[in-house]
Amino acid sequence: MTAQPQNTGRRSSAELIHAEESRLAHNYHPLPVVVAKAEGAWVEDVEGRRYLDMLAGYSALNFGHRHPALIEAAHRQLDQLTLTSRAFHNDRLAGFAEQLADLTGLDMTLPMNTGAEAVESGIKLARKWAYEVKGVAPDQANIVVAAGNFHGRTTTIVSFSDDPVARDGFGPFTPGFRTVPYDDLAALEAAVDENTAAVLIEPIQGEAGVLIPTDGYLAGIRELTRRANVLFIADEIQSGLGRTGTTLAVAHEAVLPDLLLLGKALGGGIVPVSAVVGRREVMSVLGPGQHGSTFGGNPLAAAVGSAVVGLLETGEFQQRAKDLGVVLADRLSALVGHGVVGYRARGLWAGVDIDPAFGTGREISERLMAEGVLVKDTHGSTIRFAPPLSISEEDLVSGLGALETVLAG
The missing domain is CATH 3.40.640.10 (Type I PLP-dependent aspartate aminotransferase-like (Major domain))
Structure with missing residues (x-):
């Protein structure tokens, strides 16, 4: 039997998503983004598009993607x-x-x-x-x-x-x-x-x-x-x-x-x-x-x-969550009545209830993805924000600005 040549080129996001859907159990419903690289609060898909990660792996990435101290510890141990x-x-x-x-x-x-x-x-x-x-x-x-x-x-x-x-x-x-x-x-x-x-x-x-x-x-x-x-x-x-x-x-x-x-x-x-x-x-x-x-x-x-x-x-990350949490809450408060029905926030963690007239949580998440911001929905019209604790205030404000843009239509 003659071996068939293998396609060594990198597959596109659409091709990879299709391959997942045909070979993986459907126990998740991910947003249609295929991440290939990441650093800090930012990820990049296989086509090179960059997104601000405002979910941080459901808090698994509190210190951001590939934090240098953590990567160094892993590398050092891998050699031992x-x-x-x-x-x-x-x-x-x-x-x-x-x-x-x-x-x-x-x-x-x-x-x-x-x-x-x-x-x-x-x-x-x-x-x-x-x-x-x-x-x-x-x-x-x-x-x-x-x-x-x-x-x-x-x-x-x-x-x-x-x-x-x-x-x-x-x-x-x-x-x-x-x-x-x-x-x-x-x-x-x-x-x-x-x-x-x-x-x-x-x-x-x-x-x-x-x-x-x-x-x-x-x-x-x-x-x-x-x-x-x-x-x-x-x-x-x-x-x-x-x-x-x-x-x-x-x-x-x-x-x-x-x-x-x-x-x-x-x-x-x-x-x-x-x-x-x-x-x-x-x-x-x-x-x-x-x-x-x-x-x-x-x-x-x-x-x-x-x-x-x-x-x-060191207490640095706890303090960052506390300080940036004020920014998060202030920005969300300004959106109440403008597409946001209500929100709950503590530190750098928030659940945001979207007015159903503006879309489901999934739809809002997809629109935010189109704006270069990644979040995830839960229970109908609620979306969650849990950015890395290492996120800059500028990036945090930018990500919340994307929500304002999406809700403004």
């Missing part, structure tokens, strides 16, 4: 050691665990890879703690969650999702979860009983449209869980690591959870890194063989994660 599995120790993991615990004010770290793995790990820890420390009867533990939550898409996690897109068609579902309205302390307290292991909450609900609870909600959860001998698990996979102007979003109410779930930005946009960080009493319930991950805590991930923590230790 990438994987041992947890069958052996490696020389990078201890330092990463120490740094992350110190940064968060907690005691111990359980390294994983993806955000969903961190959530699953937190659930297992909470149940194990409930049985071995709290004294809940076997298989009776429950975990209280909030309506509108997004914690991932594994079968256990979608069991307590109320999003039909994420949930429908994937049953039977895992029992042991109770859902209450978000930002409702009375409903939360009513759902907690003697078998409750934990309350699992996003301090800010990202996928729901950057929903920010009323002042006192997080402090109320902390007081309630402490009084009821229940764990407080804060999912800061999107909200954490500088995004809201503080290292952790729970810091806005000066509370510390028992277990903290981290991911996305922890890998610096280079490798998937997630972690559960928590109090020693809770983390110590796990024994050898009861949980694990071949790649969790690998030397490359630990090296990059340590470099991420190093960037956060």
Whole structure:
């Protein structure tokens, strides 16, 4: 059989999108842009068109694309050691665990890879703690969650999702979860009983449209869980690591959870890194063989994660998010009544509700893409802004100006 000549030329955006659609499972609906290069807050497609990235990988790129310190850490580690599995120790993991615990004010770290793995790990820890420390009867533990939550898409996690897109068609579902309205302390307290292991909450609900609870909600959860001998698990996979102007979003109410779930930005946009960080009493319930991950805590991930923590230790990025967040909110406020129905913003993170008369969230995102700005829609007419914390004020203003242009027609 004669070998056919291969086309060595670079394929166009349209060709690559067509190839993806024919060979990839359709579990995403991306905007029709094919990114080939990136630096800082800017990306470039295969035809050389440049776009301002105002999504930052759903906060996975808090420090921008290819931050020099993170790239250097990855390169340096690639020349030394990438994987041992947890069958052996490696020389990078201890330092990463120490740094992350110190940064968060907690005691111990359980390294994983993806955000969903961190959530699953937190659930297992909470149940194990409930049985071995709290004294809940076997298989009776429950975990209280909030309506509108997004914690991932594994079968256990979608069991307590109320999003039909994420949930429908994937049953039977895992029992042991109770859902209450978000930002409702009375409903939360009513759902907690003697078998409750934990309350699992996003301090800010990202996928729901950057929903920010009323002042006192997080402090109320902390007081309630402490009084009821229940764990407080804060999912800061999107909200954490500088995004809201503080290292952790729970810091806005000066509370510390028992277990903290981290991911996305922890890998610096280079490798998937997630972690559960928590109090020693809770983390110590796990024994050898009861949980694990071949790649969790690998030397490359630990090296990059340590470099991420190093960037956060200076406080520079938290301050940038705080300062530029004022600019973001001011610009969005000026658009209310001019195509924007309302918005919610904290730090460099905002959910913007577009007047449906101006288009769906998807349509507005596509129009912004035509203006050279990348964002992503969620839930109908809401779009999200989560630019890299390294973005310049000039670029931020320019990106928001594009939204004004699109809404002006």
